[in-house]
Amino acid sequence: MDASESLAVAHHRSSRRKRMVSVLLLLPLVSYTAVFFLLPIGMMLYRAVSNPELIDAFPRTVQALNHRSFDRDADLPEETVFKALEQDFIKATSLGVIGDAARRLNYENSGYRSLIMTTARYYRKRTQTILQAGSARERLEAVDNRWTTPVLWRDFQRASPAYTPYYLLAALDLKQTPEGIERVPAHQRVNLDLTLRTLKIASIVSLSCLILGFPLAALMVKASRTIQIVLLLAVMLPFWTSLLARTSAWIVVLQEKGLLNTLLMRLGVIDQPIALIFNSIGVYIVMVHILLPFTVLPLYNVMKGIPSHYMRASESMGGHPIRGFFYVYLPLTLTGIGSGTLLTFIVAAGYYVTPTLVGSAREQMLGYYIAFYTNTTVNWGMASALGIVLIAGVLMVYLLAARLVGIRQIAGLR
Template identity: 55%
Template structure:
């Protein structure tokens, strides 16, 4: 074969290969995907229990908490016709007109007459009492007298004013109109010391009702102070664990992990015994002549910090220990060989490399501390109660799920904001230990 023929044959083969190579590549990718499909299915089945657990025990309760914080079913369930009549209540000059619609007054009397003594009426009275003090008594009193009527009165508005003169004022009707919507921002606004006035504007709550922002700041301050103490105590302890002999490190690790093996309630109660005026600490201080009278170490901020630091210290030590353990020891020797003082070598080499562990431990400690409820309730005074106490109070004592959920969302937002700041500063991978 001549040289031109050989060249043409080679060119044709190259062209055919170039034309078929994309098809071969696609077939190869399809074959690889088919081969990897069983492995991906197995991986998905292995992760599926974790995904279900997270959905059932985290996402569903979170969705329920959000719903409870904005749900407002009481008026809709107890006074559906009154709610419809008030929905079209006109406004004049930006404020509600003086008198309610006659249809709303008539519907209110009939529905109070029908629902007297029912569970829905009790929940309605409690909900309206949040909007205006004394509304609970007003609703129950009116319902009792409406139940005794042989027939609906011809002029419902006049009859209501005769039962209680407050019905002749626009304020109760405006409060009822605000509460008639199936959704409300009342609980979320109250959790931020805000309220909605009669004109619909969002304003600050009265001075004697502004308590929750102070509680939020107190919660964040206590959690931050406990976290700082845990970091200052936990870093040297973690460094000692890294450098200590094996037997001593094992004993020290057992001492650090010991709080995990004891009930939180038992640990808190034991600290009350230790820190009380006749406890071990005061007895030792007096025996050594350091104090002349017992110190007040419990039921105040001092006792709260002592107990919370002791309980939360392992959450700080373990991430820092893991970070320090992964730092090669020859780095400090290299810095010393270059003439660096050990302190300078630590500040320039070890501390920066251990910061992901410090940040992870501090963040974990802060998150756990911010949600504490039992320890502040038992060890702290009324001035040290944190946001968890009020969430439990509304959930257990007053059964006000809306307010409890709103306060829980505020706490969740604060913790989420702290996490976002930490993640944007150090990175999510470093916080998770995935450098």
């Protein structure tokens, strides 16, 4: 092996060693991203389509129904299905499993929960004697005659697959019927309006933060060192204060007899208190104050890197300052505008605490209902479906911003 070949082999080994070191350095970040980002999103996607309740509570019945399909004019299932249902009720491990299945079946038609729970209690008390007379169908009909209605069994079969589009459709105000996918009745169409309201509030807050944050960031760049530090501390102060404390403080300021209304009345600006809390005005004021740093800091970081002689060069060439601002300065700040506004929008779209405390029922956002389905009704499927809708809405806004501004500008790459 000559000297050139030895040098090539040594270079290859050195490059491979460097690549291995780079991979090992990136491994913690990749692992963190997989565990705390990709895995939760994957679980949310799974929860949105998972449908195990009836399979866990009525495995024999579901298996028996798999051999029979129902159409609009279908008769009742065979006796074997009723016998399987009786066995499932008798051998149920607990009423909790039956209760989960009853809640899931109740989504198909209100009233099924009471039917399931009543039948379950009946069979738990008479496990040895009820199978001695009559058929399973007759015994179930004696408990409740709804067991002999074809619509119940069609709903049961529709709710029995291991995976279902029910939650995703419900999140879009749709439902699955024997005729196909249809919109839910008008009085039940709330989720799409809720999604649009969330995107609207997040958009208004993001635009307001941009209008307020742009001149503030420019002032921070132009001001003296002392003023810069003071303004930067003022911008950073919300990050150092508890979210709950900040929101509670705004309630004190904005309430009917709060500091702002009292001051305006003493100055003679108003004759009676203005409703500034528990409405959209309060939500916008508090959210803009809390989220303003997410817009100001990216803008400030970009603006301080713009050479000041660019504007002087524009003026020296006869350009009006306003024209120079729109044709020279503003395009150079697009990176800060895109990243700051998008970051503010993403955080605002997922807000939960602030609208809950300072808004009315008309200002509640998707985050509130996701928490409601998670903590109150324990409906993980619906909570996950609404979460997917929220992610999809944010992703659409991101793609729109990327098309208008550019992905490289949003990412801070030039």
